[in-house]
Amino acid sequence: MDLITTIQLDPNGFCNAKCWYCPVRYEKLPDYNNMSVEDLTTILDKIVKRKGAEVSTDVFVYTAHYNEILLYSYLKEFLDLLRTRNLKTMILSNGTNLTPDKYELLLLYKDVVVGINLNIPAFDKTKWIHQVGLPENQYDKMIINLDYVYNHSNKIEFSIGMNGINSTFVLGEGGLLGRMSNFPWFVSSTTLHEEYDLFKEKYPNFNIYMNNDVIDRNNLLEKNEVFSLRVGNLLNNKKDNTKIIGCCNGNIGEGRFDNWLHINCKGDVFVCCNDYNYEYIFGNILEQSLEDIWSSERRQVVIQKAKNDMCQTCRSAIWGR
Numbered sequence: 001m002d003l004i005t006t007i008q009l010d011p012n013g014f015c016n017a018k019c020w021y022c023p024v025r026y027e028k029l030p031d032y033n034n035m036s037v038e039d040l041t042t043i044l045d046k047i048v049k050r051k052g053a054e055v056s057t058d059v060f061v062y063t064a065h066y067n068e069i070l071l072y073s074y075l076k077e078f079l080d081l082l083r084t085r086n087l088k089t090m091i092l093s094n095g096t097n098l099t100p101d102k103y104e105l106l107l108l109y110k111d112v113v114v115g116i117n118l119n120i121p122a123f124d125k126t127k128w129i130h131q132v133g134l135p136e137n138q139y140d141k142m143i144i145n146l147d148y149v150y151n152h153s154n155k156i157e158f159s160i161g162m163n164g165i166n167s168t169f170v171l172g173e174g175g176l177l178g179r180m181s182n183f184p185w186f187v188s189s190t191t192l193h194e195e196y197d198l199f200k201e202k203y204p205n206f207n208i209y210m211n212n213d214v215i216d217r218n219n220l221l222e223k224n225e226v227f228s229l230r231v232g233n234l235l236n237n238k239k240d241n242t243k244i245i246g247c248c249n250g251n252i253g254e255g256r257f258d259n260w261l262h263i264n265c266k267g268d269v270f271v272c273c274n275d276y277n278y279e280y281i282f283g284n285i286l287e288q289s290l291e292d293i294w295s296s297e298r299r300q301v302v303i304q305k306a307k308n309d310m311c312q313t314c315r316s317a318i319w320g321r
Contacts, residue, residue: 002294005056005259007047008273010065011035012072013265017094018133019121020184021163021214023276024066025133026224030278034073035265039286040081043263046290048085055261055290061089065264065273070097079109090115095160096138100148107155115157121164122191123198130186150203159207160199164192166212176315177214182225217274218310230313244307245320247272255316257303261290269293271306274314280306 013032018025047055061082063069070093072078082089091098091106095118106113122128125139132138149158167189169175192210199208215229222228247255249272256262256272263269267286270278282302283293293299311317 002258003056004050004261004294005059006261007059007061008065008260008262009043009061009063010067010264011040011063011074011078012069013065013067014071015066015068015094016071016096016134016138017068019094019119019163020131020133020187020226021121021221022066023217023220026226027220027276029066030264030276032067032265035267037074037077037081039267040074040078043267043285044081044085044087046285047261048087050290059087061087062092063089064092065262066276067265068093068097070102075102076105079105079112082112083109088112088114090117092117092119094118094132095120095142095145096134098145098149099141100145103145103149103152110155113156115159117158118160119163120160120199121162122195123202124195127186127191127195130184146203146206150206157207159209160203161209161211162192162196162199163211163214164195165189165214166192166210169213175213176229178228178230180222180225180227183227215274215315216313217276218279219313220276229315242321243319244311244317246318247311247314247316248318249316255318261294271302272310274310275306280310 012034014029015024047059069075069091089112091113093116098116098118106116120128120142121131125136128139129136164187165177169177170179170189192212196208196210199206214227216222216227219230222230247257249255260272261269262271262273263285264278267284268278268281269283269285271280271282280302282299283296285293
């Protein structure tokens with residue numbers, strides 16, 4: 001069933017961090033720009049127009065790909081556009097850009113912003129600098145931001161996700177991940193739990209959770225000799241089946257293939273957030289109608305290309321006969 005339930009819209013395409021588990025650290029960012037308010041208006045109007053048809057009536061908008069939405073030049077205007085169209089979003093950030101002013105702005109849009117989720121893999125300053133690839137002054141800035149949120153009335157659901165690994169995720173110990181020659185020396189199977197305890201000691205009332213299984217975006221981490229999930233994925237997913245028949249990363253139907261509309265900062269529509277370099281584009285929403293893009297033969301061709309290539313070692317792939 002092709003019912004779009006989630007929009008992943010990246011309006012600026014830029015991230016200031018270089019986290020060890022992300023392609024941004026090892027690969028050049030794809031060409032990016034600040035999407036204009038006019039283009040945003042066009043895109044959101046096309047999405048709203050299709051409510052009740054290919055698009056769910058309660059579609060949700062994530063402002064993410066490999067970017068920092070809080071660095072978007074037209075953040076307030078974007079939130080206004082969402083409000084007038086009765087659309088909801090969640091703020092995903094690394095925390096360095098959630099300044100007190102930005103936080104107060106988001107509080108004014110608590111009818112639009114249903115949550116703030118920060119991706120912070122470590123609390124210790126030295127470990128954070130190594131893992132995120134940012135200088136010390138950015139860590140100090142992040143702590144100022146966290147202290148402000150912690151000490152002020154929190155009217156928006158707030159959480160911190162810690163990406164990393166533990167012993168159960170390492171190949172040979174029952175997990176999937178195989179370390180390669182460039183695997184960072186500063187990451188161990190115990191780091192995540194140690195840093196979680198430090199976080200909870202400083203901010204006991206924050207919702208902090210450990211995401212103890214990293215993923216490889218289109219095998220770019222393997223390409224850069226950081227880690228590989230290829231063997232683990234094939235052992236756990238493929239087994240005796242012969243082809244990919246779907247994606248479990250979604251609500252219904254074939255997951256990302258059917259349920260998600262991915263749009264980059266240039267309006268290109270592509271298959272999945274794993275497609276870091278936009279190799280699986282099947283339309284442009286600024287130049288075409290959503291109906292034409294979604295019903296096109298090109299979309300089906302690109303989805304099949306992804307199943308034959310990018311999806312082969314993805315943990316979300318559903319295998320069958």
